[in-house]
Amino acid sequence: MNQTIAISAQNVIKAFGQGDHAVRALDDVSLDIRKGEFFTLLGPSGCGKTTLLRLIAGFEMPSGGTILLDGADITTLPPNKRPVNTVFQSYALFPHLTVAQNVAFGLEMLGKSKSEVTARVAEMLALVKLEPLAHRKTSQLSGGQQQRVALARALAPQPKVLLLDEPLSALDLKLRKEMQIELKRLQTETGITFVFVTHDQEEALTMSDRIGVMSAGHLQQVGSPKEIYTRPKNRFVASFIGETxxxxxxxxxxxxxxxxxxxxxxxxxxxxxxxxxxxxxxxxxxxxxxxxxxxxxxxxxxxxxxxxxxxxxxxxxxxxxxxxxxxxxxxxxxxxxxxxxxxxxxxxxxxxx
Amino acid sequence: MSGPASGKTASSKPASGNQTSTGASAAEQALVKASVRSGWLLSTPALVLLALAAVGPLLIMLVYSFLTPGEYGNVEWGFSTDAWTGILFTRDVFDDTLRLEDAHLSILWRSVKLSLMTTAFTFAVGFPTAWFIATRPQRQRGLWLFLITIPFWTNLLIRTLAINEILRTEGLLNNILIGLGLITEPIQIIYTDTAVFIGMTYVYLPLMVLPLFAAIDRFDMRLLEAGYDLYATRLQVLRRIILPVVKPGIIAGSILVFVPALGAYVTPRILGGGKQMMIGNFIELQFGQGRNWPLGASLSVTLLVIVTAALLVYVRFANREVTRG
Structure with missing residues (x-):
C-alpha cells in the first residue's frame, strides 16, 4: 500500500460554546490518514467523529491545530476550495435537479467543459449502476438509489478524499449489507481515500483498512480491524468493539x-x-x-x-x-x-x- | 373508479360468484354516485355565490363595454365599440380620425411599471427578511411573523394616510431632513410616482414575505453545505440551489403582490393625488365624474386580461426554468 499521507490532523481542537460553557468536541486530536486507504472513524454518538469529518470538509473551522491535505495546510480553506467531497448522512440531494444534473453539479462548478461533464456523469452513473434513472427527479428514488446518487455526485469531481458521514444509517439491514460491499468495491475501483464515519462497529470491522476509535473528543486507538479487535489499547476500545x-x-x-x-x-x-x-x-x-x-x-x-x-x-x-x-x-x-x-x-x- | 374496476373482476370470476359480486359492484356504483351527488349538493351555495358575485358582474361589465354612455352616467342600449377604441385612442372632434391618447397610455404604462417595480422591490427586500425569519430559532419565528402581519390589523386607508403624513411637503421626512441640514427646501415626494411606489411597497411587502417564508422554511439548509462541498461559491449556491428550490414561494409572492398592485386604488389615490393615476383610479373616474360607464367597463375587462396574460406567461416561464434547472 502507498504509505504517503492524504489527511493529517495535528493537535486539532474544536470547542463549541464560549467561556465556562465551552465544550470540547475534539480535544487535541492528531491523526494521519494514508492515501488510498479506507479509514473509518468509529465511536458512539457525541464522540467527535462527525466534528472531525466536518473540519476536514471545511464546514467548521478548528479552534486550534492544523489540518493538512497532501502536505498543504487547508485549515482555513473554505469547503468550496478543498478537493474533498462529502456523502451526507441525509444525502442532501438537490430536489430541483435530476439524477444526472445532481452528479454534474460539482463538475459544472469546477468549470469543466460540457463534453467532459457529460462523459464523466455517464461514467459515474455506470459506476453506481444508475444509468436507467439518469433523468428521474431524486424524489422519485428509493433510499438505496438516493444513496448511490449521493455517492456518484461526490465521486464525480474526483476528490482527493471522500468523506462519508454515516451514509448507511438510514438504510434497512439488507440494503446496508449490500451497500457495505458496494462501498468497498467503489473505493477499490476508484482508489480514492475514503474517510468513513460510523457508530456501527461491525460496519467498521468489515470495510476498513484502518479504524480510528474515538470517545469523548479523544482518539483512543488507531489500527487495522484485527489490531483493534485483538489488541485493544484500553477499556473503552475493548468494550466498544465486540464483547469482552x-x-x-x-x-x-x-x-x-x-x-x-x-x-x-x-x-x-x-x-x-x-x-x-x-x-x-x-x-x-x-x-x-x-x-x-x-x-x-x-x-x-x-x-x-x-x-x-x-x-x-x-x-x-x-x-x-x-x-x-x-x-x-x-x-x-x-x-x-x-x-x-x-x-x-x-x-x-x-x-x- | 372503484365501480368499473370491481365490475371487471366480477366478470372474470366463475359464474357462481358472479351474482354476488355484480350486486356488490352495483351497490358500490350507487354509493359513488350518491357521494358525487352529495358533493355537488354541498358545494351548491358556494357555486351560486360565485355565479352571482363573480361571473355575473363580469358578464355585465362585458355587455356594458359594448353600449353607449348615458348623459348622467349609466348606459344606453345601443351597440358601440367606442369604449374599446377609447382605451388607447381618442377621436378627433374635427376630422373624426383616431389618434393615440397619450394620457391613457401613460396611465396604463404607469400602472404596469409601478406594479413591476413594486413586485421587484418587495422581492429584493422581502427575500432577506423571509430568510432571516426562517433561520431564527423555532420559538422566535412566531414573534417575527406576528410583527410582519401587524399592518394588516389596521385599515389600509388609515395606513396610507399615515404615509401621507410622513411624505408630504411639511411632513416628518422633510422636517427631519431639513432639521439635519441635509436639504434647505422640502423635496416634492408626495403626489409623485415615487410616493405611490413607496406606499405600494409598504402595503404589499407582507404578501411577498409570507409565501417566501413558507418556501424558505421548507428549504433543507443542508443543501447549502452540499453546494459549498461541490465547489459552488456563495453566489452560485444562491443562484443554482436556493432560488430554484424556493421558486414556488417566489412565484406565489410575486403574484400576490403584482395582481393587487396593478389594480391598486387607495394608494395611488391618496399618495398620487389626482394626477398620478393608475388603472384603478382611471376606472373609478369613468364611473364617477367621467360618466362613461362603457369605457370604465372596457378598462376593467382590459385589466383582467392583462393580469391573466401576465400570470400565464409568468407561470409558464417560471415552470420552464424549474424543469430546465
Whole structure:
C-alpha cells in the first residue's frame, strides 16, 4: 500500500460554546490518514467523529491545530476550495435537479467543459449502476438509489478524499449489507481515500483498512480491524468493539495475579494495578480439575451458531465464554455446574487505564 | 373508479360468484354516485355565490363595454365599440380620425411599471427578511411573523394616510431632513410616482414575505453545505440551489403582490393625488365624474386580461426554468 499521507490532523481542537460553557468536541486530536486507504472513524454518538469529518470538509473551522491535505495546510480553506467531497448522512440531494444534473453539479462548478461533464456523469452513473434513472427527479428514488446518487455526485469531481458521514444509517439491514460491499468495491475501483464515519462497529470491522476509535473528543486507538479487535489499547476500545471480559490484576514477579488469586502470563505493562481482557471466544472450558481457574456456570444462552456460557470466578468476577454449539445443540453443560477455565495462549491483553 | 374496476373482476370470476359480486359492484356504483351527488349538493351555495358575485358582474361589465354612455352616467342600449377604441385612442372632434391618447397610455404604462417595480422591490427586500425569519430559532419565528402581519390589523386607508403624513411637503421626512441640514427646501415626494411606489411597497411587502417564508422554511439548509462541498461559491449556491428550490414561494409572492398592485386604488389615490393615476383610479373616474360607464367597463375587462396574460406567461416561464434547472 502507498504509505504517503492524504489527511493529517495535528493537535486539532474544536470547542463549541464560549467561556465556562465551552465544550470540547475534539480535544487535541492528531491523526494521519494514508492515501488510498479506507479509514473509518468509529465511536458512539457525541464522540467527535462527525466534528472531525466536518473540519476536514471545511464546514467548521478548528479552534486550534492544523489540518493538512497532501502536505498543504487547508485549515482555513473554505469547503468550496478543498478537493474533498462529502456523502451526507441525509444525502442532501438537490430536489430541483435530476439524477444526472445532481452528479454534474460539482463538475459544472469546477468549470469543466460540457463534453467532459457529460462523459464523466455517464461514467459515474455506470459506476453506481444508475444509468436507467439518469433523468428521474431524486424524489422519485428509493433510499438505496438516493444513496448511490449521493455517492456518484461526490465521486464525480474526483476528490482527493471522500468523506462519508454515516451514509448507511438510514438504510434497512439488507440494503446496508449490500451497500457495505458496494462501498468497498467503489473505493477499490476508484482508489480514492475514503474517510468513513460510523457508530456501527461491525460496519467498521468489515470495510476498513484502518479504524480510528474515538470517545469523548479523544482518539483512543488507531489500527487495522484485527489490531483493534485483538489488541485493544484500553477499556473503552475493548468494550466498544465486540464483547469482552475484564479481569482485575496486580503485577506479580511471576506475571499478573488475578483478583481470584491465580497468577497468569500476559504482556508486561508499566502499572502495578492493571485490567486484563480476553474475548469470550478465547476462553476454553475444561473439566474442573484441568483448568487454570475454577469457575461456576451461572447461565447458558443459546444463540444458534454458538452458546454463551456465563460464569462467576471465585472472587465473584463475571466472565462469559462463547462456545461453538455442538451439532445436536446439547453442550452437556448445566447451570450451577463447576468448571475449569483455560486461556488461549497469547489471547490475554493488558489494558492501559 | 372503484365501480368499473370491481365490475371487471366480477366478470372474470366463475359464474357462481358472479351474482354476488355484480350486486356488490352495483351497490358500490350507487354509493359513488350518491357521494358525487352529495358533493355537488354541498358545494351548491358556494357555486351560486360565485355565479352571482363573480361571473355575473363580469358578464355585465362585458355587455356594458359594448353600449353607449348615458348623459348622467349609466348606459344606453345601443351597440358601440367606442369604449374599446377609447382605451388607447381618442377621436378627433374635427376630422373624426383616431389618434393615440397619450394620457391613457401613460396611465396604463404607469400602472404596469409601478406594479413591476413594486413586485421587484418587495422581492429584493422581502427575500432577506423571509430568510432571516426562517433561520431564527423555532420559538422566535412566531414573534417575527406576528410583527410582519401587524399592518394588516389596521385599515389600509388609515395606513396610507399615515404615509401621507410622513411624505408630504411639511411632513416628518422633510422636517427631519431639513432639521439635519441635509436639504434647505422640502423635496416634492408626495403626489409623485415615487410616493405611490413607496406606499405600494409598504402595503404589499407582507404578501411577498409570507409565501417566501413558507418556501424558505421548507428549504433543507443542508443543501447549502452540499453546494459549498461541490465547489459552488456563495453566489452560485444562491443562484443554482436556493432560488430554484424556493421558486414556488417566489412565484406565489410575486403574484400576490403584482395582481393587487396593478389594480391598486387607495394608494395611488391618496399618495398620487389626482394626477398620478393608475388603472384603478382611471376606472373609478369613468364611473364617477367621467360618466362613461362603457369605457370604465372596457378598462376593467382590459385589466383582467392583462393580469391573466401576465400570470400565464409568468407561470409558464417560471415552470420552464424549474424543469430546465
Amino acid at each position: 471480559n475484564f479481569l482485575g490484576a496486580t503485577r506479580d514477579p511471576m506475571g499478573y495475579r488475578l483478583d481470584c488469586g491465580i497468577v497468569v502470563q500476559a504482556p508486561a505493562a508499566q502499572a502495578d494495578r492493571v485490567t486484563l481482557t480476553i474475548r469470550p471466544e478465547q476462553l476454553r472450558l475444561v473439566p474442573e480439575a484441568e483448568g487454570d481457574i475454577p469457575a461456576k456456570i451461572t447461565n447458558l444462552v443459546y444463540f444458534g451458531t454458538d452458546t454463551h456460557c456465563h460464569m462467576s470466578l471465585p472472587d465473584g468476577t463475571e466472565v462469559t465464554a462463547r462456545l461453538q454449539s455442538p451439532s445436536d445443540g446439547e453442550s452437556g453443560l448445566q447451570i450451577g455446574q463447576g468448571i475449569g477455565l483455560r486461556f488461549v495462549p497469547g489471547a490475554l491483553q493488558v489494558l492501559e487505564e
